[in-house]
């Protein structure tokens with residue numbers, strides 16, 4: 594059964610239409626990630642699922658039941674936000690157990706649930722501490738722990754990692770993926786970070802300006818994007834978009850990922866000048882200014898000695914290229 598169904602959901606704030614008709618089905622146990630640029634409506638959509646925001650029109654269904662008019666607390670969901678919102682005067686144990694205590698569970702039952710969640714998140718040594726005695730990453734784990742103890746039907750995450758530093762983000766991301774495997778729970782996760790989307794999602798929903806652009810498994814979106822927006826949004830560094838006409842092609846735009854643009858000092862189809870080189874350790878990114886195609890990016894594996902201001906030649910790998918029409922729609 595679908596854990597969540599959205600039927601032609603819209604949202605307007607006054608005269609501004611923010612969500613413009615979204616249809617979506619999320620299956621039980623699925624990890625579904627909403628991605629899209631800032632302001633596209635990801636958080637608004639999540640908040641409507643949570644019940645924190647009214648739906649202007651359309652239907653929100655959780656496990657087959659319409660919840661448009663059901664209060665957030667009655668939707669059996671748990672939400673983890675970017676800011677941890679822990680009670681500063683309560684210990685980790687009490688923060689995690691509060692909702693169960695308020696629901697009238699016995700002390701022993703609360704302790705058992707908290708111990709179980711703490712073990713999953715390696716929080717046992719921290720249970721007696723207060724939030725001020727924890728690192729940012731530990732606080733976010735407590736916030737996740739607080740969500741787990743309630744055994745919700747649906748977990749909603751709104752950019753839960755964006756306040757963490759890079760290393761912690763990776764560690765917590767792995768933790769959330771593991772949690773999803775262990776709990777077998779349905780999770781909906783909002784991020785603007787496409788690496789989080791690629792690594793966590795069973796399915797990604799790409800949103801733009803209040804509409805769904807494409808829904809699919811991460812590698813399907815990467816390998817088979819429907820349009821230039823999805824092709825440009827999924828993949829880092831971003832896909833190069835070339836004026837196909839200038840290369841003798843019949844399509845309007847040719848998309849070539851940076852790893853599929855060959856660079857040479859001797860021969861190629863597009864001449865350019867190296868404007869910047871980034872050596873990232875395992876790979877090198879070379880940025881090239883061209884007269885006919887603007888700024889292009891080449892990704893090379895290993896270390897390479899291309900220098901700023903040298904002239905180079907580029908050749909797209911034709912077999913790996915994507916073609917789009919003038920409206921940006923994929924030509925398959």
Ligand SMILES: Nc1ncnc2c1ncn2[C@@H]1O[C@H](COP(=O)(O)OP(=O)(O)OP(=O)(O)O)[C@@H](O)[C@H]1O
Nearest residue numbers: 606609611629630631632633634635636637638785
């Ligand atoms: N309460 C509100 N009143 C009016 N406009 C709002 C309100 N909340 C959000 N918006 C607008 O709705 C649009 C979508 O906002 P939302 O927060 O859902 O975007 P987002 O995709 O989550 O963006 P970000 O990645 O920056 O958080 C934005 O243009 C925003 O300004």
